[in-house]
Amino acid sequence: MAELDIAERRKPQDGKIDFKNFGPLDTEIRVATIPTAGHLEDVVLRLLRNEEARPLVDLGMSVRDCFEFESALAQPYGMILVVGPTGSGKTTTLHSGIALINNPEIKIWTIEDPIEITQEGLRQVQVNTKICFTFAAALRSFLRLDPDVIMVGEIRDQETATIAVEASLTGHLVLSSLHTNTAAETVTRLLEIGLDPYSFSDSILCILAQRLARSLCADCREEYAPGEGELNEIIEEFGLESFTATGLSRNELRLNRAVGCSSCLNTGYLGRVGIYELLICTDEIKSLIKKRVPCDVIARQAVADGTRTLKQDGILKVFQGITDIREIRRVCIR
Numbered sequence: 001m002a003e004l005d006i007a008e009r010r011k012p013q014d015g016k017i018d019f020k021n022f023g024p025l026d027t028e029i030r031v032a033t034i035p036t037a038g039h040l041e042d043v044v045l046r047l048l049r050n051e052e053a054r055p056l057v058d059l060g061m062s063v064r065d066c067f068e069f070e071s072a073l074a075q076p077y078g079m080i081l082v083v084g085p086t087g088s089g090k091t092t093t094l095h096s097g098i099a100l101i102n103n104p105e106i107k108i109w110t111i112e113d114p115i116e117i118t119q120e121g122l123r124q125v126q127v128n129t130k131i132c133f134t135f136a137a138a139l140r141s142f143l144r145l146d147p148d149v150i151m152v153g154e155i156r157d158q159e160t161a162t163i164a165v166e167a168s169l170t171g172h173l174v175l176s177s178l179h180t181n182t183a184a185e186t187v188t189r190l191l192e193i194g195l196d197p198y199s200f201s202d203s204i205l206c207i208l209a210q211r212l213a214r215s216l217c218a219d220c221r222e223e224y225a226p227g228e229g230e231l232n233e234i235i236e237e238f239g240l241e242s243f244t245a246t247g248l249s250r251n252e253l254r255l256n257r258a259v260g261c262s263s264c265l266n267t268g269y270l271g272r273v274g275i276y277e278l279l280i281c282t283d284e285i286k287s288l289i290k291k292r293v294p295c296d297v298i299a300r301q302a303v304a305d306g307t308r309t310l311k312q313d314g315i316l317k318v319f320q321g322i323t324d325i326r327e328i329r330r331v332c333i334r
């Protein structure tokens with residue numbers, strides 16, 4: 001069903017099963033195999049639901065982050081990066097952003113591997129490494145096809161990164177994803193692989209780092225008043241000065257815990273929520289990029305400019321009763 005070579009067990013293989021070819025279920029399964037010790041094979045299946053792009057306001061961004069991200073999308077040229085580990089929802093966020101600006105007046109090209117979400121009005125292209133049709137090769141072709149907006153599924157090497165920066169400097173809005181932990185780390189990662197700091201600082205508009213945490217089941221979550229020790233620990237993780245700036249009263253804070261019921265299969269969690277860290281490339285940030293400063297210096301400047309870290313955004317969602325602190329600690333670095 002995945003169109004793999006069933007006689008080949010010596011090397012890894014990739015394939016996919018499109019259930020539309022076998023029945024009414026609009027779901028795709030990505031299949032990856034690899035040989036293991038003892039003449040065995042390991043198989044991993046990844047379920048992909050063929051859905052339309054979700055509205056940006058439904059992703060769980062704060063009001064400030066949503067406004068700044070939409071403002072970046074409204075720019076005529078520049079680069080927007082969405083970063084995080086595999087499975088953190090980067091493609092969903094990119095397509096939600098594109099859906100916001102997708103109209104007949106704007107020509108949008110995407111290069112993806114694979115194409116997971118389709119939208120009417122987009123020109124979507126699939127990577128094919130067997131014929132050397134890579135992200136970089138597609139980007140070069142796109143620049144001759146008069147696009148307004150380009151989405152690159154992932155920046156994996158210096159060549160792709162360089163062409164993407166050049167495209168953003170020549171009048172195109174470029175959106176892409178990258179595998180880095182935080183927004184500040186993205187800057188140093190791209191400089192380390194060989195990007196020119198002056199070109200990069202001129203092109204970048206914003207960097208959005210994100211994670212996905214499990215949401216508490218609304219049918220069975222239990223509200224409770226946290227103890228003094230637990231509350232002090234959470235506030236310390238958030239940052240005392242930053243917590244004071246939120247205007248929240250520690251005496252009125254209530255947390256929620258997972259319980260479990262039939263709706264969530266007794267796990268206590270149902271669905272997922274996004275956790276975000278948006279770095280806006282202000283003049284101060286651009287100046288630091290040109291100086292090639294360490295990422296911790298960029299992170300401090302970003303916080304001074306109003307950025308909330310991933311952990312802080314997650315803890316605010318804990319205070320809102322959306323998830324619990326255990327989930328935030330699981331997906332975020334301390």
